[in-house]
Amino acid sequence: MLERRAAFAAAAGLATASLIRPAAAATDSGPLARATRPEDAGLSRDRLGRVTAWLQSEVDAGRIPGAVVAIGRGGKLALHEPVGFRDREARAPMPADAIFRIASMTKPFASLALMMLAEEGKVMLWHPVSRYLPEFKGQKVGLEGAPVEREATLQDLLRHTAGLTYGALPGPGPAPHPVQSAYVAAKVADRSLTSAEFTARLAAQPLMFQPGTTWEYSHATDVVGRIVEVVAGQDLDAFIRARISAPLGLADTGFWAPPEAANRVARAQVDPVTNARQAIPDALEKPRMFSGGGGMVSTAMDYARFCQMLLNGGRLGEAQLASRSTIQLMSANHLPEGTQYGPGLLVRFGGLAPAPVTGYGFGLGFAVRTAQGRSPVPGNVGDYFWGGAYGTYFWIDPKEELYAVLMLQGPSDRIQYRYAMRQLVYQALT
Structure with a gap:
């Protein structure tokens, strides 16, 4: 999906392009303008520094090889910083446009794809x-x-x-x-x-x-x-390229990366806790199945653009992928009272589990905050999020007009990084 091809051809949903940076679309200009100062986005520069300082301390302690973080507020990008190593063993520094396996952060893409078909009357959620x-x-x-x-x-x-x-x-x-x-x-x-x-x-x-x-x-x-x-008559790779990635200018988002991107692929390290390296599929390998549940690769900046589109109610610049009402439906809690939960919920998801005990539910593609004061991390009713098994995480807080994206690969305890990101981002609000 992400090999170089001639051009985006979005008409009739038949795109042929992939990991080619459209002119200006995948930069910090345009609809995702970088704030001149973090304070212009309502975030303290000094306090934002605590985010990257903490991540650097985790790199220095050997617990993670590196990370890239992107934080935006009020339509402005306040922070987009790499930390540590893309590949610790090779001593290769982390670039800001590093490519990560995002695992279950694929789910919002596939869910949005289905909702776009629902908007066209091609599927019905009650069917x-x-x-x-x-x-x-x-x-x-x-x-x-x-x-x-x-x-x-x-x-x-x-x-x-x-x-x-x-x-x-x-x-x-x-x-x-x-x-x-x-x-x-x-x-x-x-x-x-x-x-x-x-x-x-x-x-x-x-x-x-x-x-x-x-x-x-x-x-x-x-x-x-x-x-x-x-329903669409094309594979998921082609649909997402044509209908989501191309309109949003997500130059590095798809189901695999091309060979020329090899020096941008983030690698896991041997984890000091487990003494093993997490098994992560090669980002350069084209899969036989395009897994809507966990198969995509992306960058922090691409995912930030995706988040800003959701925060904008389905639109980024001139591209409108879905209506405001559809995004509202997706980000509402869809779990009725009396919903039961499978075994091991709190062990696997901790204080971010989509359950009443933590003040969260689940919408159409991500967890949704339903109550204040039950989760151990800051946030607001109505914020929504999800993460990936390889260490990636994002959330969107409509009340604060805020999103945050964390990209890293292979930590043994990914939940603590989700907790810490929440705590460190909210303390930076001015």
């Missing part, structure tokens, strides 16, 4: 998944094969209440559920599968929960990506 992917018809719940009380809908996919799960998640947590073990045995996550082969194999597995009853982090957004492909 069952099987209307678009017939292999999901007649699913059963649990290894005992109980019938579903109702079919999972597209809304269920977007908010992770479709009864699906992941076979195995990295990090601490409870022993695998029998359905998760069945996923592993069936090799649902085999990287050799195409999108069509993946959904066929996934649909053949039992559901972990009755649809609509339980929030369980899952392959649901991968299914969202496959629905986009079927």
